[in-house]
Amino acid sequence: MVLLGVCSAAVVLPLSFSAGAIATPAIGRAIGGGPVALNWITNAFMLSFGSCLMAAGALSDQFGRRRVFLAGIAAFALFSLLLTIAPDIVWIDVLRGAQGIAAAGALAGGSAALAQEFDGHAQTRAFSLLGTTFGVGLAFGPVLAGGLIEAAGWRAVFASTAVIGVIALLLAAPWMRETRNPSAGRIDWPGIVSFTAMLCLFTVAILEAPARGWSDPAIRALFVAAAFALAAFVAIERRSAHPMLDLSLFRYRRFIGVQMLPIATCYCFVVLLVLLPIRFVGIDGHTPLISGLMMLALCGPMLFVPSLAVWLTRHASPGVVSAAGLLMSAAALVWLGRLPADATPFAMLAPMAAIGIGAGLPWGLMDGLSVSVVPKERAGMATGIFSTTRVAGEGLALAMVSAALSALVSARLRAALPSLSSLPSLPGIDRDRLAAAAQQLATGDLAGAAARLPGVRAAFLREQYVDAFSLLADGLAIVTVLAALATLHYLRPDPQTATRITNAPVPEAADR
Structure with missing residues (x-):
């Protein structure tokens, strides 16, 4: 029960x-x-x-x-x-x-x-x-x-x-x-406060920057405050007798490699859980139910691929299996981004499924790896750090990718500005109006963007969104490839010890 x-x-x-x-x-x-x-x-x-x-x-x-x-x-x-x-x-x-x-x-x-x-x-x-x-x-x-x-x-x-x-x-x-836990120490409130402040300040700055401008004094102040909060957090954790986050674990090479995996899956998989439904409903005009069914192509592989990843480690190292999955997702991201604006829903299912399968390989291994690459007595702290990296990384990735898509849509509209300005209804369109329309378009509000730009066809705006999405997919693919290379480097097998991933992860010490 x-x-x-x-x-x-x-x-x-x-x-x-x-x-x-x-x-x-x-x-x-x-x-x-x-x-x-x-x-x-x-x-x-x-x-x-x-x-x-x-x-x-x-x-x-x-x-x-x-x-x-x-x-x-x-x-x-x-x-x-x-x-x-x-x-x-x-x-x-x-x-x-x-x-x-x-x-x-x-x-x-x-x-x-x-x-x-x-x-x-x-x-x-x-x-x-x-x-x-x-x-x-x-x-x-x-x-x-x-x-x-x-x-x-x-x-x-x-x-x-x-x-x-x-x-x-x-x-x-x-x-x-x-x-x-009878031996639990005091709660690290200064560490908790500084860590939360850093995440909040940075995320607010990223989300507000497209509307206010990256050079806005308030946005710069938020970034500076986030940097100070990060510096304070590191100083607090290094001096605390009971730190919330034990930074000494990052001396282990393979532990750093494990942190690459949730970061990579954030950019090749998690952000799509938000971006694709918004696109399907708001831009492509599908019903919520059809959009949900389409998302099964992306999410469905998570039901069986993680178990497949465990089996594959009998024939290759976890680093190789994880990197191969990430490279597969990166290639599928480029494939997805190359689909034209008039692509049918069925045409999008294959690249989405390939992304889900590729992301499922590291997804099935990273929880076990998070405790198997550090000494057994430090497995609890390692799990906490890994979980925080995964969940906090997802929030930051969503903020950054949303801001990037808004900026790309805005750039596409600005590139089309000469042709837009020739329309009788858009004489001398101002920058703020264009930026507001770009933000609405990036969040799936096609009707709202069209209302801000009267005389512009919705089909034209949809084409600009799809072009921006294509550029974003390329950027996500680049990040995923870099994470795959980092995974290969940091999770390479040790000469003396080999990490064996089975149904029950085996904690063991790793070289520094």
Whole structure:
């Protein structure tokens, strides 16, 4: 029953992320909101989730895994319920941020509690099932969201996550026993505050820059403040007796390589979970349900490819398998970007499936690698750092890629400005108007962009978006290739020891 309760929570967390992306265009049409505010529907959740994950782990060790899990999943269900009655976009963004904090507590507390309930091979099977349920939530979240939006509107999406959260709470509460870490040290509040401040300042700067301009004094001040927060965090962690993040682990070469994997999958896979639904619904004009079904091509491989990756490590090193998958995803990104604006939905499924298969190879190995490349006694801290890198990296990647797409769309429109200016309805179009239209187009609001540029055909604007998306896909492919090369370098086999990935990861020391 404990396993079933924690797995129910594990389904709802990725479901909330992927379903939120499908719901964003519908929310924009229903209650309005500017491009930046709509971006925060996803970014607020990922930012608060990533910045609070390690703090939630420390709290569960000190105050009890059961208490933190139950409080987290109960708060998650409550905030999901409140989202169904949110009156405007500001409340939605605030509640999504609160939802991310609650999700961090549920994941950290639930994972730690699960580790106490099972031992040996049973523990391995339990965590394997936990990983599978994450894949189920990721794969079927867009389909569920699309069906609910068409049947009952976007608020039904958040109602469904509230229901699943309550089910998880009712399943686990009577059976989960309370456990703590008796040797847990003091919580590193200065580290938590400085780390969260750095993430928030940097993300806000990235999201606001396309609208305000990169040279705006406020944007520069945010970047400077983020740099100071980062410097303060590093100084605090190096001097703390009980650091939130033990920086000495980065002395291990292969540990650095493991951190490359979630960063790479952020740019070749995770960002597409947000960008593609927005494009399918807002730009291409597909229904939410059709868009959700199309997303199965991208997410479906996550149900079986991770197991295939484990099997492949019998014949090649984890670094080679992971790098091969990343290179496959990079090639498929270029393929996806080369499809014309009038490409059929069916034509997009093959490159999307190839991206999902390629990303699934490192996805299936990186959790095990995160603890197998450091000494056994440091596996707990290694897992915490890896989880934070993954979730916080996803939030930052979404912010940066959203800003990049907005900039590329704006550049495409500026390149077309001479022909636009010749239209009677657009004499001397100003830069601010063009930038606002570009932002709306980048967030899938094709009708809003067309309203700002009267006389411009929607088909023309769609072509500019597709051209910008093609350039973005090339950029994502370059980042993925660089990450693949870094993976090959840092995860190359050691001469003295070989990391063997099996169904049960084997922790062992690695060369520095």
